[in-house]
Amino acid sequence: MMHSESRKVDTVELVKDYLKNPIFRDATLIQSEILKCIRKVLDEKGFVELLPVTVSPITDPLNHPHFETEFEYYGQKYSITKSMILHKQVAVLVHKKIYIVSPNVRLETEDKMESGRHLFDFVQIDMEMLNASREDVFEVMEDAIIYTIEKIKEKYPDIIKKYHPDLKTPKKPFKRYTVKELKEKYGDNYEKLASLNATEPFWMIDIPLLEREFYDKQDPNRPDVLLDFDLIYPEGFEEAISGGEREHEYEQILKRMKLKNTPFEQFEEYLKVAKEGLLEHSAGCGIGIERFTRWLLALDHVEKTRLFAKTPGKHSI
Amino acid sequence: MMHSESRKVDTVELVKDYLKNPIFRDATLIQSEILKCIRKVLDEKGFVELLPVTVSPITDPLNHPHFETEFEYYGQKYSITKSMILHKQVAVLVHKKIYIVSPNVRLETEDKMESGRHLFDFVQIDMEMLNASREDVFEVMEDAIIYTIEKIKEKYPDIIKKYHPDLKTPKKPFKRYTVKELKEKYGDNYEKLASLNATEPFWMIDIPLLEREFYDKQDPNRPDVLLDFDLIYPEGFEEAISGGEREHEYEQILKRMKLKNTPFEQFEEYLKVAKEGLLEHSAGCGIGIERFTRWLLALDHVEKTRLFAKTPGKHSI
Numbered sequence: 001m002m003h004s005e006s007r008k009v010d011t012v013e014l015v016k017d018y019l020k021n022p023i024f025r026d027a028t029l030i031q032s033e034i035l036k037c038i039r040k041v042l043d044e045k046g047f048v049e050l051l052p053v054t055v056s057p058i059t060d061p062l063n064h065p066h067f068e069t070e071f072e073y074y075g076q077k078y079s080i081t082k083s084m085i086l087h088k089q090v091a092v093l094v095h096k097k098i099y100i101v102s103p104n105v106r107l108e109t110e111d112k113m114e115s116g117r118h119l120f121d122f123v124q125i126d127m128e129m130l131n132a133s134r135e136d137v138f139e140v141m142e143d144a145i146i147y148t149i150e151k152i153k154e155k156y157p158d159i160i161k162k163y164h165p166d167l168k169t170p171k172k173p174f175k176r177y178t179v180k181e182l183k184e185k186y187g188d189n190y191e192k193l194a195s196l197n198a199t200e201p202f203w204m205i206d207i208p209l210l211e212r213e214f215y216d217k218q219d220p221n222r223p224d225v226l227l228d229f230d231l232i233y234p235e236g237f238e239e240a241i242s243g244g245e246r247e248h249e250y251e252q253i254l255k256r257m258k259l260k261n262t263p264f265e266q267f268e269e270y271l272k273v274a275k276e277g278l279l280e281h282s283a284g285c286g287i288g289i290e291r292f293t294r295w296l297l298a299l300d301h302v303e304k305t306r307l308f309a310k311t312p313g314k315h316s317i
Numbered sequence: 318m319m320h321s322e323s324r325k326v327d328t329v330e331l332v333k334d335y336l337k338n339p340i341f342r343d344a345t346l347i348q349s350e351i352l353k354c355i356r357k358v359l360d361e362k363g364f365v366e367l368l369p370v371t372v373s374p375i376t377d378p379l380n381h382p383h384f385e386t387e388f389e390y391y392g393q394k395y396s397i398t399k400s401m402i403l404h405k406q407v408a409v410l411v412h413k414k415i416y417i418v419s420p421n422v423r424l425e426t427e428d429k430m431e432s433g434r435h436l437f438d439f440v441q442i443d444m445e446m447l448n449a450s451r452e453d454v455f456e457v458m459e460d461a462i463i464y465t466i467e468k469i470k471e472k473y474p475d476i477i478k479k480y481h482p483d484l485k486t487p488k489k490p491f492k493r494y495t496v497k498e499l500k501e502k503y504g505d506n507y508e509k510l511a512s513l514n515a516t517e518p519f520w521m522i523d524i525p526l527l528e529r530e531f532y533d534k535q536d537p538n539r540p541d542v543l544l545d546f547d548l549i550y551p552e553g554f555e556e557a558i559s560g561g562e563r564e565h566e567y568e569q570i571l572k573r574m575k576l577k578n579t580p581f582e583q584f585e586e587y588l589k590v591a592k593e594g595l596l597e598h599s600a601g602c603g604i605g606i607e608r609f610t611r612w613l614l615a616l617d618h619v620e621k622t623r624l625f626a627k628t629p630g631k632h633s634i
Binding site for chain 2 (some may be wrong): 001007011012013015016018019024025028029031032035036039043048049051052053054055057058062067069070071073074075076080087090091093095101103104105107110120121122123203208248254269272273276278290306308310314315316317
């Protein structure tokens with residue numbers, strides 16, 4: 001347990017820093033362009049933007065330790081959204097391709113304070129496609145990332161030159177590596193080491209069955225792996241995107257929940273919808289906006305990419 | 318207190334309704350266009366889009382009864398954002414014109430269930446301008462509303478014809494009425510009645526001092542009214558926008574907080590920033606996205622404008 005002094009943030013000094021340190025002005029400009037570019041690519045591909053769900057009885061159970069944000073309202077328990085995954089599976093039944101600029105609150109443990117990669121209140125653009133494979137998602141997101149980098153280098157050359165002069169625009173298709181081959185090459189710390197060794201973003205695929213949550217689809221032909229993926233940034237910046245094809249069949253969802261010891265109660269309403277056979281096959285992902293900004297500007301900590309950043313374990317406004 | 322049965326929502330029936338009732342498909346299409354159009358107008362006028370603050374120790378105290386969403390994290394108390402008002406006052410010091418697609422959670426009391434206008438998890442586009450007057454805000458928002466309506470009528474004529482065939486594109490400048498003159502004309506229920514009588518949106522200005530929160534600027538020349546405003550939709554659809562010029566001077570903020578019995582503790586960090594003299598004069602507003610959608614489609618309840626709507630007092634997913 002850390003000493004409580006290390007959590008404190010002097011709000012007046014922070015606001016003064018916003019005013020005198022150009023990093024906040026530069027990063028927020030780049031970030032606004034990231035939002036514009038990703039949305040433009042998705043809009044042009046026929047995606048419909050939906051509004052976020054900020055609180056719900058149903059949210060992502062997550063695969064790592066964290067605190068809960070539960071509150072009660074007229075007899076129902078709500079949490080703040082940790083990811084819109086289960087709502088996206090319903091939303092694609094209304095529009096085949098959807099995205100949401102989705103705020104996520106994940107009360108991470110304080111050991112994440114210095115990771116450089118974690119905020120406990122962050123935004124991802126969450127997208128989902130009906131009857132799509134993970135390759136379809138790769139296609140869309142590669143276009144979005146390439147377009148965004150090209151546009152930002154063109155519109156803000158001075159900012160990129162100042163922070164990340166050797167930023168390369170990646171080429172399609174991005175490389176794919178299975179977790180198995182990365183583990184063989186790099187050992188247990190494979191994600192970090194593979195990221196440090198890479199010069200372009202790459203897809204990390206075939207994540208082992210028990211390393212992700214119940215909603216990512218089990219490969220029917222290779223049941224020890226999932227049809228999911230992360231996109232990993234190069235130069236040690238690690239995870240950019242997380243996504244996958246989804247489980248949509250009731251029995252299979254139940255089986256996967258049991259395997260992960262996921263409590264059924266919280267997902268009761270979701271399970272009813274699945275049992276009724278209403279869900280269909282889909283695939284999608286979420287791209288973290290602060291992390292994308294961090295990589296484009298090669299910043300040491302994601303807390304420098306935005307105003308009012310919420311760093312795990314630290315106080316904030 | 319209502320019987321608990323009336324709160325229940327059958328999730329399976331709701332999802333089936335999403336699939337068979339075209340209203341959800343139509344409304345979400347219109348809504349995605351609203352987001353695109355407002356952002357486009359703001360982008361073209363030089364506004365910078367910032368990411369939302371979803372949880373904070375500091376948020377809008379609101380001027381009406383509601384429940385709180387407080388939780389504790391490493392010794393600090395947080396609430397879900399009810400509006401980004403106080404963060405916007407800091408953000409305009411970094412970029413002179415800003416906006417945020419901002420999710421707000423306000424746990425309204427159950428008497429709002431049938432108002433047709435309330436959701437307890439909704440989105441507003443929150444904008445703020447440094448050194449601006451409320452007339453500057455009117456100018457920007459009138460352009461945004463007119464452009465959005467023109468674009469939607471052009472792009473989705475069949476949807477508008479089906480739901481709101483007599484939808485008029487309003488003309489600049491929108492009319493302004495003081496609360497005083499509306500009260501004289503319509504009595505206590507002036508907002509509803511003036512809305513029912515109007516055929517175009519109008520600005521309701523000069524709200525009496527005690528009817529709004531401490532952050533809306535008191536008129537130095539007429540201290541019984543504020544330099545704030547609402548935009549009111551015609552045809553009985555009521556409040557569209559709420560905003561104003563802001564208090565930014567420490568002594569004046571303290572005076573206003575005392576007048577409203579606002580507890581100082583929650584705003585300690587904000588008051589420190591004000592005391593240091595860092596805040597400057599600004600003006601801004603927030604436009605509710607679900608309510609704008611409701612008016613454009615003339616729907617009886619805002620819960621039909623989006624997926625996973627959260628109606629006060631009702632259960633939801």
